[in-house]
Amino acid sequence: MATYVLKRFTGMIVVLFVVATIVFVIVRIAPGDPAAVMLGPDATAADIAALRDRLGLNQPLLVQFGVYLGQILTGNLGDSIFLNMPVLTALGQRAEPTFFLTLFSILIATVIALPIGILSAYYRGSLFDQASTTLAMFAASVPSFWLALILIQVFAVRLGWFPVAGYGGPDTTLLERLHHLILPAVTLGVVSSALILRFTRASMLDVLDDDYIRTARSKGMAEPTVILKHAFKNALIPILTVIGITAALLISGAIVTETVFGLPGIGNLVVSAVMRRDYPVIQGALLVVAALYVLINFAIDMLYLVIDPRVRF
Amino acid sequence: MAFGGLVTSGAAAMAQDEPGGIITVATIGEPNTLDPMAATGDLLGMVTQHFLETLYTFDKEWNVTPLLAADLPEISNDGKTVTIPLRQGIKFHNGKTMTADDVVASLERWLKIASRGQLVADKVEKVEATDANTVTISLSAPFGPLPALLAFNNSAAVILPKETLAEPLTEFIGTGPFMLKERRPDQYIQLVRFEDYQPLEGEADGFGGRREALLDEVRFVPVPDANTRVEGAVAGQYDYAELLPVESYDRLTGQTEPMLTESFGWPMFIMNTKQGVMTDQTMRKAVQALQNSDDLMLAAFGEERFFKVDGALYPEGYVWRNETGVEAYNQGDVEKAKSLAEQAGYDGEPIRILTSRQYEFHYKMAQVLDAYLKSAGLNSQLDVVDWATLVQRRADPALWDIFITHSPFLPDPALIAPLPASYPGWWSTPEKEELLTALNTETDLAKRQEIWSDIQGLIYEQAPFYKVGDFAALAAKSPKVEGFEASPWPYFWNVSIAK
Numbered sequence: 001m002a003t004y005v006l007k008r009f010t011g012m013i014v015v016l017f018v019v020a021t022i023v024f025v026i027v028r029i030a031p032g033d034p035a036a037v038m039l040g041p042d043a044t045a046a047d048i049a050a051l052r053d054r055l056g057l058n059q060p061l062l063v064q065f066g067v068y069l070g071q072i073l074t075g076n077l078g079d080s081i082f083l084n085m086p087v088l089t090a091l092g093q094r095a096e097p098t099f100f101l102t103l104f105s106i107l108i109a110t111v112i113a114l115p116i117g118i119l120s121a122y123y124r125g126s127l128f129d130q131a132s133t134t135l136a137m138f139a140a141s142v143p144s145f146w147l148a149l150i151l152i153q154v155f156a157v158r159l160g161w162f163p164v165a166g167y168g169g170p171d172t173t174l175l176e177r178l179h180h181l182i183l184p185a186v187t188l189g190v191v192s193s194a195l196i197l198r199f200t201r202a203s204m205l206d207v208l209d210d211d212y213i214r215t216a217r218s219k220g221m222a223e224p225t226v227i228l229k230h231a232f233k234n235a236l237i238p239i240l241t242v243i244g245i246t247a248a249l250l251i252s253g254a255i256v257t258e259t260v261f262g263l264p265g266i267g268n269l270v271v272s273a274v275m276r277r278d279y280p281v282i283q284g285a286l287l288v289v290a291a292l293y294v295l296i297n298f299a300i301d302m303l304y305l306v307i308d309p310r311v312r313f
Numbered sequence: 314m315a316f317g318g319l320v321t322s323g324a325a326a327m328a329q330d331e332p333g334g335i336i337t338v339a340t341i342g343e344p345n346t347l348d349p350m351a352a353t354g355d356l357l358g359m360v361t362q363h364f365l366e367t368l369y370t371f372d373k374e375w376n377v378t379p380l381l382a383a384d385l386p387e388i389s390n391d392g393k394t395v396t397i398p399l400r401q402g403i404k405f406h407n408g409k410t411m412t413a414d415d416v417v418a419s420l421e422r423w424l425k426i427a428s429r430g431q432l433v434a435d436k437v438e439k440v441e442a443t444d445a446n447t448v449t450i451s452l453s454a455p456f457g458p459l460p461a462l463l464a465f466n467n468s469a470a471v472i473l474p475k476e477t478l479a480e481p482l483t484e485f486i487g488t489g490p491f492m493l494k495e496r497r498p499d500q501y502i503q504l505v506r507f508e509d510y511q512p513l514e515g516e517a518d519g520f521g522g523r524r525e526a527l528l529d530e531v532r533f534v535p536v537p538d539a540n541t542r543v544e545g546a547v548a549g550q551y552d553y554a555e556l557l558p559v560e561s562y563d564r565l566t567g568q569t570e571p572m573l574t575e576s577f578g579w580p581m582f583i584m585n586t587k588q589g590v591m592t593d594q595t596m597r598k599a600v601q602a603l604q605n606s607d608d609l610m611l612a613a614f615g616e617e618r619f620f621k622v623d624g625a626l627y628p629e630g631y632v633w634r635n636e637t638g639v640e641a642y643n644q645g646d647v648e649k650a651k652s653l654a655e656q657a658g659y660d661g662e663p664i665r666i667l668t669s670r671q672y673e674f675h676y677k678m679a680q681v682l683d684a685y686l687k688s689a690g691l692n693s694q695l696d697v698v699d700w701a702t703l704v705q706r707r708a709d710p711a712l713w714d715i716f717i718t719h720s721p722f723l724p725d726p727a728l729i730a731p732l733p734a735s736y737p738g739w740w741s742t743p744e745k746e747e748l749l750t751a752l753n754t755e756t757d758l759a760k761r762q763e764i765w766s767d768i769q770g771l772i773y774e775q776a777p778f779y780k781v782g783d784f785a786a787l788a789a790k791s792p793k794v795e796g797f798e799a800s801p802w803p804y805f806w807n808v809s810i811a812k
Contacts, residue, residue, distance in 0.1 A: 152544050269499065275700070
């Protein structure tokens with residue numbers, strides 16, 4: 001077990017080093033210049049050159065890469081070119097909306113997907129099953145920006161129940177900020193539920209035909225107990241994996257939703273950093289997201305141990 | 314529902330509790346910096362003009378008028394000494410009183426780092442405090458546009474306390490009617506009323522005259538998605554939302570109302586006069602002859618109420634307006650273009666149109682332009698990139714032949730971006746340089762108008778760029794917002810919210 005954790009930890013470091021290198025190279029290869037973007041449309045070539053110099057962008061790439069690695073090792077992700085603050089501070093400011101948005105979205109997706117998926121598998125081939133499969137296809141294929149605009153139109157503009165966009169002003173309480181997250185969370189929750197629903201159904205179908213289910217039933221066990229205690233528990237590993245992966249994807253991938261709802265989250269930060277070529281923010285944010293992704297995967301693997309005693313490392 | 318209402322209209326609720334109220338303004342995004350000297354950009358100028366002020370500004374008719382200066386600059390007979398009297402007792406947001414030393418240090422920084430400042434920097438011999446309340450700028454040659462440059466909020470000569478001047482600027486302490494309280498990037502920029510602000514006497518007059526912070530707070534909220542800005546305005550979440558898609562005009566009802574600012578700006582096709590196929594003036598004339606601005610503007614802006622087809626480089630109401638050369642505008646003559654291309658010896662070289670979708674109307678115009686060029690047998694190619702890439706690529710003359718951009722109508726023609734030879738396009742002919750120097754060194758308005766008229770004629774004759782037309786900007790304003798005056802750079806002093 002300890003060896004396994006150590007191995008996984010070393011693997012994580014290697015993965016993060018590779019990510020840091022690839023992101024650094026890609027960001028530098030991509031056309032566009034942060035100095036030119038920052039100075040605006042009427043800047044002269046001399047202004048741009050002077051700012052590039054000040055930002056250290058005229059140094060050889062290897063030197064820049066060395067500086068970057070040195071910063072990472074000391075737990076510093078550098079300073080944003082545009083935001084007038086360290087990358088870590090910028091990420092810290094974005095952590096709250098992204099964390100709650102991901103949490104709410106996953107909760108909504110799970111609450112939708114698990115019961116429907118379980119019942120769909122149990123009543124395989126029934127009208128309910130067909131309806132839920134159609135629903136899942138709809139949820140998987142609906143563009144999130146379209147769903148977001150419909151929700152805004154109905155629940156924010158017509159009914160006035162929720163804010164149209166944003167994350168509150170300077171004096172808003174946590175409760176008010178969370179209120180801003182409901183429509184985006186529903187949007188992402190619905191879209192994400194499709195995958196979890198289909199995994200739940202497939203995974204349940206796999207176990208429902210197993211011998212131990214037949215045995216449980218032949219012992220006269222109540223049907224809900226058979227389904228939830230025996231079948232569902234054993235079907236949980238792939239479901240948990242897909243929930244974990246969805247959560248990891250949401251941290252960085254809620255870009256469209258964050259843009260439509262004007263949420264200052266990590267996805268939004270990465271997109272604006274890419275548009276502005278804010279190299280330190282792109283590098284830092286992607287590194288942190290990669291680290292979270294790796295950690296979530298690690299946590300899922302650890303959960304396997306708890307859920308299924310047969311899993312050994 | 315009550316809960317929803319409570320939170321969605323948080324700003325409105327606050328407005329009722331406090332005397333002046335809060336206004337929430339939805340902007341197209343987050344400014345790249347809050348240092349208006351360091352960069353150009355309309356959003357930056359629009360936001361920062363509320364807390365950082367310049368010596369001069371513009372009145373309703375776009376005349377230069379004093380702001381932190383006590384009077385218009387006194388210019389010596391030889392045009393080389395510009396004396397600026399300062400208002401006394403002006404307080405910065407940190408409580409310090411503005412001195413001539415602060416002004417000198419700020420202007421020196423502006424000359425050094427601002428792209429507009431650099432237009433004059435090589436002619437400035439000295440900026441000095443001649444006494445506690447007077448600043449004198451000594452020039453090696455007269456420079457007519459200097460007052461306009463000092464007044465402009467873009468790449469602006471803002472006055473900051475000397476001790477806060479740094480590279481990059483980290484404190485944004487000015488003298489404006491509002492002061493910066495907090496900036497949360499991509500969430501809000503919060504400005505609060507500056508109690509010690511000393512407004513000018515008299516009536517408000519455009520950006521000039523009396524400025525009063527009637528509101529307690531102005532909050533700029535970046536909302537990059539245009540549809541969300543529309544819906545937020547309709548729902549009453551934003552008191553003002555800028556730059557909306559014109560097609561949403563009829564949607565702006567209920568808690569908001571549409572505001573159309575006519576002649577807001579002008580799109581232009583810049584031609585590469587330094588390298589490639591467009592260096593040939595006859596080829597540029599061929600491209601010019603092809604353009605049908607009615608089609609181009611219709612494709613880009615949808616309905617005629619949102620644009621004007623007008624060849625003059627300034628719209629009605631500006632002292633700079635003239636009709637010189639406009640017969641070369643809006644020709645839409647394919648046969649003439651073909652004949653000109655033949656005359657130029659065009660042999661099918663690609664004509665690369667560099668554009669982006671950052672501004673959707675640029676892209677729509679690029680498509681029409683592409684079709685026009687092809688209709689005349691010219692081998693055009695669209696190169697669609699993101700804005701950051703476009704800004705980089707346009708700096709390299711080897712990479713493009715025509716690129717698309719736009720500008721608001723600037724208060725002085727010397728500020729028009731593609732005029733200096735350093736701007737991508739690199740228009741530099743002896744005739745143009747002579748006229749531009751004359752425009753820059755002349756200080757008499759009537760004479761400058763004549764020179765500008767000649768420059769406009771030369772633009773049509775040498776075709777370094779093509780003005781496509783005038784477009785209107787659509788904004789949404791809550792009916793509760795009172796005292797608001799439409800302008801290319803909306804401002805919220807002298808504005809209040811009806812209770």
